Amino acid sequence: MSAIHSSQLSFFAAHAPFDRMEPAHLLWMLERMSLAYYAAGEVIISPEQGAVERFLVIKQGTVQGEQNVAQGGDADAWLELVEGECFPLGALLASRPVAGVYRAGSDTFCYELAAADFNGLLGLSTAFRDFCTRRIANLLEHSKQLIQAQYSQSSAEQQSLNSPLSAIISRMPVSCAPETSVRHALELMYEAKVGSIVAVDGEQRPLGILTLHDVLERIVLPQIDLEQAVIGIMSRQLTTLQPQALAHEAALVMARHGFRHVLIVENERLVGLVSEKDLFALQRVGLRQIGSSIREATTVEVLQGAAADIRRMAHSMMAQGVAPEQLTQFISTFNDMITVRVIELECAASGLCDALQQAGLCWIALGSEGRFEQTLNTDQDNALIFTVPDGMTAEEVRVQLLPVARRINVALDLCGFPLCKGEIMASNPQWCLSLDEWKQSFSSWIMHGAPEALLHASIFFDFRALYGAQNLAEDLRTWLARIARDNQKFLHQMAENALRNRPPLGVMRDFVVGKERTLDLKLNGITPFVDAARIFSLAAGVTHTSTIQRLRLSAPRLNINAGELEAWIDALLFIQVLRLRHHDALSEQGRGDAALDNLIDPERLHELDRRILKEAFRQARKLQSRLSMDYGL
Amino acid sequence: MISRLLSWLRPAAPALLPGHAARLAALRKGITPDRDADLEQGRIVVVDVESTGLSLANDHLIAIGAVAMQGGRIVLADSFEIVLRQDVASGKDNILVHGIGGSAQREGVAPEDALLDFLQYLDGAPLLAYHVSFDATMLRKAYKKYLGLDFRHAWADLAYVMPALFPAPVRRCHALDDWLKLFHVDNDARHNALADALATAQLGLMALRAARAQKLARFRQLQEIEKGQRWLGAAG
Numbered sequence: 009m010s011a012i013h014s015s016q017l018s019f020f021a022a023h024a025p026f027d028r029m030e031p032a033h034l035l036w037m038l039e040r041m042s043l044a045y046y047a048a049g050e051v052i053i054s055p056e057q058g059a060v061e062r063f064l065v066i067k068q069g070t071v072q073g074e075q076n077v078a079q080g081g082d083a084d085a086w087l088e089l090v091e092g093e094c095f096p097l098g099a100l101l102a103s104r105p106v107a108g109v110y111r112a113g114s115d116t117f118c119y120e121l122a123a124a125d126f127n128g129l130l131g132l133s134t135a136f137r138d139f140c141t142r143r144i145a146n147l148l149e150h151s152k153q154l155i156q157a158q159y160s161q162s163s164a165e166q167q168s169l170n171s172p173l174s175a176i177i178s179r180m181p182v183s184c185a186p187e188t189s190v191r192h193a194l195e196l197m198y199e200a201k202v203g204s205i206v207a208v209d210g211e212q213r214p215l216g217i218l219t220l221h222d223v224l225e226r227i228v229l230p231q232i233d234l235e236q237a238v239i240g241i242m243s244r245q246l247t248t249l250q251p252q253a254l255a256h257e258a259a260l261v262m263a264r265h266g267f268r269h270v271l272i273v274e275n276e277r278l279v280g281l282v283s284e285k286d287l288f289a290l291q292r293v294g295l296r297q298i299g300s301s302i303r304e305a306t307t308v309e310v311l312q313g314a315a316a317d318i319r320r321m322a323h324s325m326m327a328q329g330v331a332p333e334q335l336t337q338f339i340s341t342f343n344d345m346i347t348v349r350v351i352e353l354e355c356a357a358s359g360l361c362d363a364l365q366q367a368g369l370c371w372i373a374l375g376s377e378g379r380f381e382q383t384l385n386t387d388q389d390n391a392l393i394f395t396v397p398d399g400m401t402a403e404e405v406r407v408q409l410l411p412v413a414r415r416i417n418v419a420l421d422l423c424g425f426p427l428c429k430g431e432i433m434a435s436n437p438q439w440c441l442s443l444d445e446w447k448q449s450f451s452s453w454i455m456h457g458a459p460e461a462l463l464h465a466s467i468f469f470d471f472r473a474l475y476g477a478q479n480l481a482e483d484l485r486t487w488l489a490r491i492a493r494d495n496q497k498f499l500h501q502m503a504e505n506a507l508r509n510r511p512p513l514g515v516m517r518d519f520v521v522g523k524e525r526t527l528d529l530k531l532n533g534i535t536p537f538v539d540a541a542r543i544f545s546l547a548a549g550v551t552h553t554s555t556i557q558r559l560r561l562s563a564p565r566l567n568i569n570a571g572e573l574e575a576w577i578d579a580l581l582f583i584q585v586l587r588l589r590h591h592d593a594l595s596e597q598g599r600g601d602a603a604l605d606n607l608i609d610p611e612r613l614h615e616l617d618r619r620i621l622k623e624a625f626r627q628a629r630k631l632q633s634r635l636s637m638d639y640g641l
Numbered sequence: 642m643i644s645r646l647l648s649w650l651r652p653a654a655p656a657l658l659p660g661h662a663a664r665l666a667a668l669r670k671g672i673t674p675d676r677d678a679d680l681e682q683g684r685i686v687v688v689d690v691e692s693t694g695l696s697l698a699n700d701h702l703i704a705i706g707a708v709a710m711q712g713g714r715i716v717l718a719d720s721f722e723i724v725l726r727q728d729v730a731s732g733k734d735n736i737l738v739h740g741i742g743g744s745a746q747r748e749g750v751a752p753e754d755a756l757l758d759f760l761q762y763l764d765g766a767p768l769l770a771y772h773v774s775f776d777a778t779m780l781r782k783a784y785k786k787y788l789g790l791d792f793r794h795a796w797a798d799l800a801y802v803m804p805a806l807f808p809a810p811v812r813r814c815h816a817l818d819d820w821l822k823l824f825h826v827d828n829d830a831r832h833n834a835l836a837d838a839l840a841t842a843q844l845g846l847m848a849l850r851a852a853r854a855q856k857l858a859r860f861r862q863l864q865e866i867e868k869g870q871r872w873l874g875a876a877g
Contacts (some may be wrong), residue, residue, distance in 0.1 A: 015828075016717070016835050042714035043839075045846035068827055115824055117843055120714065 023092030025117040025139030031132040043388040046112035063126040069116025115193040139362040146258040174251035177280030186239035212277040216242030315423040332584035340380040368395035368477035378470035387426040400441040492546040503639040506539035509595040511628040530606035533583035579627035657783040674795035677801040679862040687842035702783040706834025722835040724749035729747040773798035797863040801870040
């Protein structure tokens with residue numbers, strides 16, 4: 009006779025992976041489980057106990073895993089498991105002893121299943137097996153489904169940009185008579201919760217449009233009289249399209265002119281309105297059109313508009329839960345295009361002599377831009393490599409280039425890429441160098457390994473060509489790959505430096521957090537991966553600069569296990585997702601791009617996200633263990 | 642008190658169906674409670690009952706929930722839950738306490754069968770409960786009434802064993818809920834017999850662990866420290 013109380017089932021149903029298991033399998037498991045008690049501080053499993061004999065699920069309390077004890081001393085490398093989490097999966101699957109000690113952090117009760125039954129359950133339940141064998145990937149999928157569920161409506165509504173506008177317009181625009189007072193027009197917009205209002209005449213012909221965007225500039229700042237007729241402050245230059253026109257034409261019109269609304273008219277009468285937001289819901293590929301608008305831009309102002317468009321589109325992609333790899337790629341691609349166009353325009357405007365251009369100039373992107381990992385709040389990191397034409401000195405070339413570089417930096421700033429506070433920009437004489445000078449600088453960093461040199465290396469060694477003579481950058485890259493690989497001492501110093509930044513794990517129910525109870529996702533989460541990948545790539549002679557490519561290409565050369573590699577990449581991508589979602593949330597609150605930070609409060613994360621984040625940090629620790637093993641640290 | 646005595650003195654000869662009588666006879670052989678059960682390896686059953694009310698004299702048994710501990714663990718499969726069929730459902734206030742509705746009460750198992758089932762489940766294992774006097778009295782009354790059996794079992798009372806083993810927090814803990822709260826034992830379904838038995842068993846696991854630390858090995862030693870604690874309580 010056995011009686012399983014429903015409260016036990018509901019406990020399991022609240023935690024992954026049990027929530028996905030079939031009830032029959034869950035019952036099968038429960039009937040074979042026992043409940044054990046461990047006093048605070050008591051060892052639950054240790055390596056000395058030999059091959060693991062039971063699978064544990066924490067019913068209540070906390071369990072601390074002290075890892076790498078075998079390697080000695082690294083007592084801080086532990087993880088904390090809480091209610092609903094299970095362990096020790098790796099050891100159970102491999103029928104081996106655990107690698108570290110698991111100890112009760114507080115009075116703890118665990119459900120326990122014998123190893124034989126654990127194996128039975130693996131055979132029985134696909135959901136359970138999937139979870140155990142692909143832990144982080146599985147959790148991530150779980151989380152992704154949650155996100156997609158949140159946005160399912162928008163994806164269900166996703167249509168192609170080839171649909172006619174008539175299929176997109178969902179409602180009549182809010183309209184008013186031209187003589188309506190500004191106050192009343194604003195009230196109408198407010199009541200209808202819309203971002204624009206169109207003035208029409210008696211025949212429904214559009215006369216002007218007022219958008220929320222105009223309110224600040226045309227109403228609030230000039231403090232105009234709200235009783236005057238609204239038509240006086242409306243945009244009279246209207247862009248109109250027929251309902252038969254395709255969505256991408258509207259996207260193009262907006263991208264080209266920087267308008268946010270296009271009026272749809274039929275026989276001169278207003279029949280609808282398409283806003284940028286409507287189009288972005290169907291977005292993905294209207295990008296080519298935006299691209300051509302950048303390429304054809306003739307003034308920095310047009311590029312400013314394009315940069316703003318790209319940002320808006322990135323926000324909308326974030327909101328739709330687009331994968332971080334795609335999103336950062338999107339941002340990098342368009343930022344590259346804008347930068348290239350800015351350089352072209354400024355070079356032409358400054359009359360930079362052809363001799364120099366022909367001899368060879370290469371604008372290089374550094375740091376996160378160099379790694380194709382820009383988000384919305386990255387400032388400029390760039391430099392110049394040049395060739396010294398016969399009969400000139402490097403200094404003479406530099407004197408000519410610096411003013412142009414300055415113009416470019418300023419123009420980029422106007423386009424929303426703030427000037428670098430550390431002056432790591434092409435307009436800084438220190439970073440406007442001939443190929444030989446670059447090699448000298450790099451050499452001296454590698455040879456001396458001073459703290460400043462290591463810092464520079466972490467920014468400059470991520471360079472990639474963005475504009476001009478690619479061969480200069482390639483030459484420098486090949487040279488660097490050869491020099492760095494042979495310099496173990498330097499790599500050792502880089503590794504030592506990277507290991508100073510430890511991803512947080514544990515301490516009282518989750519993460520080590522600062523006074524503000526926040527966690528820096530970039531510094532604590534992303535940087536360990538980026539730093540390790542850079543060192544791996546230098547050691548393996550990989551010339552790619554993106555962190556994921558560096559990891560992928562270095563792994564086989566450094567004999568890194570493929571499963572381990574995928575877990576690292578998943579972990580990095582997940583942290584990146586959280587970071588972008590955090591940025592999106594801040595933007596929603598009205599923060600400007602420059603004010604986006606990477607500080608999150610782990611307490612406020614969804615339970616599943618918190619678990620994955622912990623797992624992601626655990627992966628960062630594993631990556632660092634690998635690094636410390638490679639360099640005997 | 643008088644009525645309680647009277648109820649015990651009442652001629653105890655319910656007319657048993659032949660099937661029940663035979664089953665009882667067979668089970669009786671095995672119901673010698675094992676006072677010497679090994680705390681570590683032996684089987685100990687933690688029980689909780691629900692009744693029509695809190696009066697030992699006038700109220701009677703509605704449900705039994707129990708779970709076994711063995712090898713220092715609660716064995717989930719080795720658990721027991723049964724609702725005794727009531728001819729008249731208990732009052733609304735009472736139903737709100739344990740959540741066993743009127744129809745569930747009327748559709749319960751025939752009391753004779755339920756009590757025989759519990760005897761069989763028990764299999765001579767000693768019993769652990771919180772406030773034994775209540776559970777023991779309800780069970781004894783029921784066994785007497787339906788089976789004519791004098792159910793005298795080996796019991797230990799966590800209400801005394803816990804303060805004896807965990808003297809520091811004793812001032813703050815009087816009721817089961819105090820202990821559950823102290824040790825953060827969650828119980829989403831308080832006053833469900835099985836859920837309460839399970840929560841009580843979690844305290845039981847802690848008690849067994851503390852007993853082992855004090856080199857106590859047998860169930861009877863739990864009964865001894867209970868006695869000591871009762872004496873202390875009376876003296877204090």
